[in-house]
Amino acid sequence: MSDNNYTIDIAGASVPVTALQTNINVASVLEFKPFKDWASAISKETHSVEKEELEIRKVEIQNVDYFGPKVGFVKFKVDARLIENGKNVPGIVFMRGGSVAVLLILRSKDENKTITEHVVLTEQPRIPVPSLAFPEIPAGMLDGSGNFTGKASEEIKEETGIIIEDRDLIDMTELAYGNQYKGAYPSPGGSDEFMRLCLCIKDMNVNEVKQLEGKLSGLRDHGERIVVRLIKLNELWKIPDMKALSALSLYKALKEEGKV
Structure with missing residues (x-):
């Protein structure tokens, strides 16, 4: 697992982003436009509800496919839980963009x-x-x-x-x-x-x-x-x-x- 400390801001909270493989460049994933768009959108979505319903605790990057030097596909898991009962929301994501x-x-x-x-x-x-x-x-x-x-x-x-x-x-x-x-x-x-x-x-x-x-x-x-x-x-x-x-x-x- 990567030892670097990376985080993203989601609804004002600092959420840690880690990699499950040492060969994954987390910094490149954070600059991947679909990932940046996702982080921004999930933050806005969480802010938009009247009552805080969801807590995102961490993001684990499981795998990355590169197209040459560029990030192509990313698979990651989000630890997201409903605040009212602590139950996990399905959070496995295959990210490829539009x-x-x-x-x-x-x-x-x-x-x-x-x-x-x-x-x-x-x-x-x-x-x-x-x-x-x-x-x-x-x-x-x-x-x-x-x-x-x-x-x-x-x-x-x-x-x-x-x-x-x-x-x-x-x-x-x-x-x-x-x-x-x-x-x-x-x-x-x-x-x-x-x-x-x-x-x-x-x-x-x-x-x-x-x-x-x-x-x-x-x-x-x-x-x-x-x-x-x-x-x-x-x-x-x-x-x-x-x-x-x-x-x-x-x-x-x-x-x-x-x-x-």
Whole structure:
């Protein structure tokens, strides 16, 4: 265990932060933006309640994965207890920060002027699932800049080869939640990850749409092997990707309210 004395301020209390492995650099974790954001948010949340309900006694860093010199993922445990009875609140956290995903709808007309809407999917190896060709909408981790649409257009270009301008993207999570939430949370019981779900509707020639099917893409030097797939919008609900299902739900609801 690390001998260094590190603390963070939570609601005016100095909470110790320790590492369970000697090779963990606690200082780098404290500077990891998702961790700093979490500490600030939990402090504000504790301050916001009328009656003090939760006591955070310590934070134990269990493991850290690095992307080169940068902190990538952090797993830690928070000793948090209800003041009224001393019972522990579940506090194991897998921290990875935010991500952005895009519902990219391609509209095309055939020779009969019939409009067809396709959604762009990517298939790539997802070891945790496990699957060598898991279907999902284009997505990627946020870089901390706060430029959600810029990151979204970058991911679309990398994963599908389609060039999208930032102004063509609509942040559906902003329309739905405003400043109340950072995005949609796929697993709040165990991870801090939030998803910004963006929408882009692009008109394309029917032949251009057909040429996308089966296209190989991705950054090979980043270990990516991506195949572009297309699915009709009205069949997207059949895809087992929570990003796609969440984006589809938001799109339909916002469309009904006339916001997109």
